Amino acid sequence: MIKSNQQDALGIIFANSYDKEVSSLVNERLMASIPFASRYRLIDFNLSSMVNSNIHNITVIVRKNYRSLLRHIGAGRPWDLSRKQGGLNVVPPYAEKNVKVYYGRVEALASILLFLKQQREEYVFITDSNIAFNFDYRAMLAFHKANNADVTIAYRNEAIPYGFMNLQTTATSDLYYTLSMNDGRVTSIHTNPKDYGPQNLSMNIYLIRRELLIQQIEQSYADGKTFFERDILSPKLDQLRVYGYEFKGYAARITDMVSYYNENMKLLDPENLHALFSPSKVYTTVRDDNPTRYIGSPKVHSSMVADGCIIEGTVENCVLFRGVKIGKGTVIRNSVIMQDTVIAGNCTLDYLIADKNVEISSGTELKGSPSFPLFIPGFKQI
Amino acid sequence: MSKEMIAMILAGGQGSRLYALTDKLAKPAVPFGGKYRIIDFPLSNCVNSGIDTVGILTQYQPLVLNEYIGHGQPWDLDRLYGGVHILPPYQKASGSDWYKGTANAIYQNLSFIRRFDPEYVIILSGDQICKQDYSDFLDFHKKNDAEFSVAVMEVPWDEASRFGLMVTDSSDRITEFQEKPKEPKSNLASMGIYIFNWDILEKYLTDDEADPNSSNDFGNDIIPALLRDQRRMYAYRFSGYWKDVGTISSLWEANMEVLDPENSGIDLFDTEWKIYSRNSGLPGHVVGKEAVIEDSMITDGCVIGGTVRHSILFSGVTVEEGAVVENSVVMSGTVISSGSRVTHSIIAEDVKLGENVKVGAVPTGPAKEIATIGSGITVGKGAVIGPKAMIKEDVKEGEVHD
Numbered sequence: 099m100i101k102s103n104q105q106d107a108l109g110i111i112f113a114n115s116y117d118k119e120v121s122s123l124v125n126e127r128l129m130a131s132i133p134f135a136s137r138y139r140l141i142d143f144n145l146s147s148m149v150n151s152n153i154h155n156i157t158v159i160v161r162k163n164y165r166s167l168l169r170h171i172g173a174g175r176p177w178d179l180s181r182k183q184g185g186l187n188v189v190p191p192y193a194e195k196n197v198k199v200y201y202g203r204v205e206a207l208a209s210i211l212l213f214l215k216q217q218r219e220e221y222v223f224i225t226d227s228n229i230a231f232n233f234d235y236r237a238m239l240a241f242h243k244a245n246n247a248d249v250t251i252a253y254r255n256e257a258i259p260y261g262f263m264n265l266q267t268t269a270t271s272d273l274y275y276t277l278s279m280n281d282g283r284v285t286s287i288h289t290n291p292k293d294y295g296p297q298n299l300s301m302n303i304y305l306i307r308r309e310l311l312i313q314q315i316e317q318s319y320a321d322g323k324t325f326f327e328r329d330i331l332s333p334k335l336d337q338l339r340v341y342g343y344e345f346k347g348y349a350a351r352i353t354d355m356v357s358y359y360n361e362n363m364k365l366l367d368p369e370n371l372h373a374l375f376s377p378s379k380v381y382t383t384v385r386d387d388n389p390t391r392y393i394g395s396p397k398v399h400s401s402m403v404a405d406g407c408i409i410e411g412t413v414e415n416c417v418l419f420r421g422v423k424i425g426k427g428t429v430i431r432n433s434v435i436m437q438d439t440v441i442a443g444n445c446t447l448d449y450l451i452a453d454k455n456v457e458i459s460s461g462t463e464l465k466g467s468p469s470f471p472l473f474i475p476g477f478k479q480i
Numbered sequence: 481m482s483k484e485m486i487a488m489i490l491a492g493g494q495g496s497r498l499y500a501l502t503d504k505l506a507k508p509a510v511p512f513g514g515k516y517r518i519i520d521f522p523l524s525n526c527v528n529s530g531i532d533t534v535g536i537l538t539q540y541q542p543l544v545l546n547e548y549i550g551h552g553q554p555w556d557l558d559r560l561y562g563g564v565h566i567l568p569p570y571q572k573a574s575g576s577d578w579y580k581g582t583a584n585a586i587y588q589n590l591s592f593i594r595r596f597d598p599e600y601v602i603i604l605s606g607d608q609i610c611k612q613d614y615s616d617f618l619d620f621h622k623k624n625d626a627e628f629s630v631a632v633m634e635v636p637w638d639e640a641s642r643f644g645l646m647v648t649d650s651s652d653r654i655t656e657f658q659e660k661p662k663e664p665k666s667n668l669a670s671m672g673i674y675i676f677n678w679d680i681l682e683k684y685l686t687d688d689e690a691d692p693n694s695s696n697d698f699g700n701d702i703i704p705a706l707l708r709d710q711r712r713m714y715a716y717r718f719s720g721y722w723k724d725v726g727t728i729s730s731l732w733e734a735n736m737e738v739l740d741p742e743n744s745g746i747d748l749f750d751t752e753w754k755i756y757s758r759n760s761g762l763p764g765h766v767v768g769k770e771a772v773i774e775d776s777m778i779t780d781g782c783v784i785g786g787t788v789r790h791s792i793l794f795s796g797v798t799v800e801e802g803a804v805v806e807n808s809v810v811m812s813g814t815v816i817s818s819g820s821r822v823t824h825s826i827i828a829e830d831v832k833l834g835e836n837v838k839v840g841a842v843p844t845g846p847a848k849e850i851a852t853i854g855s856g857i858t859v860g861k862g863a864v865i866g867p868k869a870m871i872k873e874d875v876k877e878g879e880v881h882d
Binding site: 135136137138175208223365366367371375379380382384386388389390391392393394395396398399400401402403404405408413417419420 | 513515553554641658731739748749754757758759761762763764765766767768769770771772773774775776777778779780783792794
C-alpha cells in the first residue's frame with residue numbers, strides 16, 4: 099500500500115442521527131438504513147463517499163434498532179470494506195465494558211477512546227447519516243490543511259428545513275446548527291435557530307486531528323459535557339481554529355417524513371439524479387433481482403424503477419424500490435413504494451409512502467396529499 | 481477432505497457464429513437476458529445444486545470472462561477450500577499445449593481435480609442457457625450405479641439427425657451412440673453434460689491422451705471408448721428449457737423467450753432457482769414523461785425517454801425521446817439517440833447510435849434476419865443498418881449498410 103495514495107483519515111458515522119424526526123420509518127430500523135432512491139439505504143451514500151475518498155477505516159456507532167443496518171452492511175464487502183487493515187467497525191451499545199447507550203456525541207466518542215488511541219490515521223471525519231450525497235472528503239481535507247484548521251465543519255447554504263423549524267427545544271430534542279463565519283473561520287455556532295432564508299446550515303460533518311479529538315473528548319467527558327458542537331466547539335471558537343467548508347454539491351437531507359418524500363421525488367428530475375450519482379459510484383448490497391418486467395401496455399411516466407419489479411398498471415411520478423408489483427388496472431401516482439410491496443389490480447393510489455413488504459389488495463383506494471403523504475408501515479396488509 | 485462432486489465448465493469456445501458479438505470475448509461471456517452472461521447459468525446451477533468447487537476452462541479471448549468471474553463472489557464461489565478457478569492452458573516442464581479438444585482440456589487439468597479427490601466429476605458446457613438441478617442428475621447416476629451418465633433431451637424425430645444421439649434400452653442404459661446420423665435410432669440428444677466417476681474419467685482421459693490418432697473429444701473419442709468397454713452408461717432425461725445459443729438468431733430468440741416466461745419455460749423470476757450475476761451497481765431505471773414501455777424488460781441505470789416495445793434492455797441503456805426500440809436486445813451502456821429506430825436487432829455494449837439512425841427491419845420472409853452491431857461501435861447520424869448487416873467497425877454519417 100502506498101502511503102501517498104491514502105487519505106490519512108478514518109471515518110465515524112452516527113447511524114441513529116435524527117431518528118426521532120422520522121419515527122414511523124425507523125420503527126424497525128434506524129436513520130442509516132432507511133431505504134432511499136429506489137435501491138439504496140441512506141448509509142450507502144456516506145460509506146461510498148468515504149470509500150471513494152480513500153477512507154477505508156470506518157466506524158459506525160449505533161444506538162438502537164440496528165438489526166436491519168447490520169443485515170445491510172454485513173462485513174462491508176459491497177463497499178470494499180471487508181479488509182484486514184481498517185475496514186468496517188460497528189459499535190453497538192454494551193459492545194465493551196464502557197460502551198453504554200450514548201446520549202450525546204461526546205459520550206459515544208468517549209466510549210471508543212481506546213479504539214481511537216489505537217488507530218494510526220492522523221485525521222478523523224465524524225458524520226451523521228441523514229444526508230444522501232456524493233461527498234468528496236479529500237477536498238474537505240485539502241481545505242482543512244490549507245487553512246491550518248483545528249476543526250472543519252461542512253455546511254450547506256440553504257434555508258432551514260421545515261422539519262428542523264418545527265423542532266421543540268427541550269433537553270432531549272434533536273439539535274441542528276448554523277454557522278456564523280468571518281472569512282471562512284467560524285465565529286459562532288447557533289443551536290436550533292429559527293431564522294428564515296438561506297443559512298450556513300451545518301451538515302454535521304466534522305474533520306479534526308485524531309490526537310486533538312481524543313484530548314478534547316477526554317477533557318469534556320470528565321467535565322460531564324454531552325454535545326460536541328454545543329459543549330466543545332462553541333465555547334472554544336476563540337481557542338480552536340474552526341473553519342466552515344461549504345459543500346456545493348447535491349444533498350438530500352432527511353429531516354421529517356415530508357422531506358423524505360420530497361427528496362425521493364426530486365430524483366425523478368434527471369439532473370438531480372445525475373448530481374447525486376456522480377462523480378463517483380454509490381455501492382449497496384446486491385439482491386440479484388432480475389430486470390424489471392413490463393407486461394402488456396402499462397403506462398409508466400416520470401418514474402424511477404429498480405430491478406425486480408413487475409408492472410402491469412399505470413405508474414406516474416413514483417419511486418419504486420426492488421421487487422415491487424403493480425397489478426393490472428391499478429393507477430398509482432406520486433408515491434414512494436419500498437421493496438417487495440405488492441399492489442394488486444384495480445387500485446387507485448395517490449400520495450402514498452408504503453414501507454417494505456406491504457400488501458394492498460385489489461380495488462383499494464387510498465389518497466394522501468403532498469404535505470401529508472399517507473404512510474403505510476412495513477408488512478401491513480390492506 | 482474430499483469433495484463428493486466438482487464441476488468442470490468448458491468455456492473455451494469462440495462461438496464464431498455469433499460474429500461481431502464474440503470478436504472480443506468468448507461465447508460464455510456473451511451478455512444475455514438483461515443482466516446476465518451465458519456462463520451465469522451453469523455457475524448458478526452449480527451453486528444452487530450444492531456444488532462449491534468449479535473449474536472454468538478458458539482458451540479463446542479469456543480477458544472479459546476472467547474479469548467477470550473474478551474471485552467468484554457474485555455466485556458465492558469465493559470459498560476457502562474449493563470455489564471457482566479459471567483454468568487456462570499453461571506451460572509444463574515438457575512443453576505447453578493449447579487445449580486440443582474437450583477431453584484434452586480436462587486431461588490437462590487432471591491435477592486440479594486430483595487436489596479435491598472427488599467421487600464424481602460433472603462436465604458442463606459454458607455456453608448453454610438452461611436451469612438444471614445437477615444434484616438430481618447425480619442422484620440418477622448413483623441410483624443406477626452408473627460409471628458415466630449423460631444428460632439428454634428428447635428432440636423431434638425429424639430434427640434428430642442434427643444431434644449426437646444416445647440409443648438406450650428400457651432402463652435408459654446406453655447401448656449405442658450416434659453422432660449426427662442419417663438414420664437416427666433414437667431421439668435422445670446429448671446436451672454435452674456428463675457425470676463421470678472420477679476413476680473412470682481419469683483412466684479414459686489418460687488412455688485417450690496416449691492415443692496419437694484421437695481427436696481428444698468427449699463425443700468422438702471418450703464416449704465410444706466407454707461403449708467399447710461396456711461400461712455402465714446411462715442417459716438422464718431432462719425436459720426443462722435448454723438452448724444452445726450458437727447463432728445470432730438463436731441468441732435473439734432466446735432473449736425474446738425471456739420476455740414470455742409463462743410460455744417459453746425460461747423464468748428468470750423464479751426465486752427458488754436464482755440466476756446470479758455480477759451487478760452493475762446503478763440506481764433504478766428512469767422513465768420519462770413521454771416514454772412508452774410495453775412487454776419489455778428494463779434493467780437498473782437505464783434512462784427511457786422514447787418508446788420500447790417487446791425488447792430487453794441491459795443496465796445503463798439510454799433511449800432518448802423520439803427513439804423507438806422494437807423486438808430488440810440492447811446491451812449495457814448503449815445510447816440510442818433521438819429519432820433512431822431499432823427493429824429486430826442485437827446491439828452490443830457501449831454502442832453510440834447517432835440521431836435518426838435506422839437499424840434492422842421487420843422480417844418479411846421466413847428467415848429471421850437480425851441486424852447486429854458489435855460492442856463499442858459509433859454509428860453516425862442518419863446511417864441505415866440493414867436487417868442482414870453485421871457491423872464491426874464505426875459507421876459514418878449517412879452511410880448505408882445492407
